[in-house]
Amino acid sequence: MTAAGFSAAAPDAALAALFVPLESSELRLPADGRVLFLRARAGVRLREMAQPGWLCEQGFMPFADELARNGLRVGEPAADEVFPLVLVLPPRQRDEARALFARALVHTAPGGTVLAAMPNAEGAKSGEADLARLAGAVQHQSKHKCRVFWSTPDAAGIDRALLAEWLSLDAPRAIVDGYVSRPGLFAWNRIDRASALLAAHLPDDLHGRVADLGAGCGYLASQVIARCPNVSTIDLYEAEARALEPARINLARAQRECGRELAVAVHWHDVTRGLSRRYDAIVSNPPFHQGRADLPELGRAFIVTAAEALQPNGRLFIVANRHLPYEAILAARFRDVRTLVTQEGFKVIEAVGVKP
Structure with missing residues (x-):
């Protein structure tokens, strides 16, 4: 493994x-x-x-x-x-x-x-x-x-x-709401319900440097750009190379529509190997399966990486299937953890303040 x-x-x-x-x-x-x-x-x-x-x-x-x-x-x-x-x-x-x-x-x-x-x-x-x-x-x-x-x-x-x-x-193609994706990516021809739920509960006071872990075609990062005017930098991390081109297209459109330019970077990267930069906030709809097999340790590994990459008072926002046992690792890594919403089988969690 x-x-x-x-x-x-x-x-x-x-x-x-x-x-x-x-x-x-x-x-x-x-x-x-x-x-x-x-x-x-x-x-x-x-x-x-x-x-x-x-x-x-x-x-x-x-x-x-x-x-x-x-x-x-x-x-x-x-x-x-x-x-x-x-x-x-x-x-x-x-x-x-x-x-x-x-x-x-x-x-x-x-x-x-x-x-x-x-x-x-x-x-x-x-x-x-x-x-x-x-x-x-x-x-x-x-x-x-x-x-x-x-x-x-x-x-x-x-x-x-x-x-x-x-x-x-295999070319990136339009799906819904102006986003582009390509066949074979996760939820490639629709907006994933879990990601949409997380986006709807992002606070508009996110600021500074933000990362999207397991970014896919860039939907969540695009929503951060649209909803959070004080974000200055956003980095996307995605392990599937075929997602990178659609992500760049979607981010460029998000910047055009909000009328401002940010420092944006898209990285082909295995998040579980850690990040080299520090962030004020991180958003993620972490993967939790390989093929048809549930592997909740993937989500837990994303949480560990996020905790190590956040500033001491940084904020993590994640969405997960309701049954996934992330609360223990969140409590071990963050001072304050709360569930913002539980809906349609998903939960959105905010974790604030990294424990030393």
């Missing part, structure tokens, strides 16, 4: 299934050793198989850090870089997955192969059908309650119009 509580190193079933065609000799590793792995996850089998020519792309910082600690090369391919084998662990969200399949084809060398794996319960058949629509003939195997499927597309068989359409699915 990392400090964040994410089980970043634990291989899941899809990762295990991904290598089955290579283990059974249905497919072979490229002679030149060059492989691109999109949405890569660390695991024992990956460490055993990976070679220096492998490039692992992972936008979620705790998972990217774990790949790097395993000695794997982590980064993004150049726009025109192609590989004889592209591995993919597609997400469950279909627009995000389709965009990822399209990117995989863009980075597949002529005669190369795209190899993907998905859990059966998370849209594996749909994923296979989507790759077939885009690339042509697809083969598959089943293992570990997952479907692993691959295509070695002929350039003439690729649907170029569909490729362009699916590549565009």
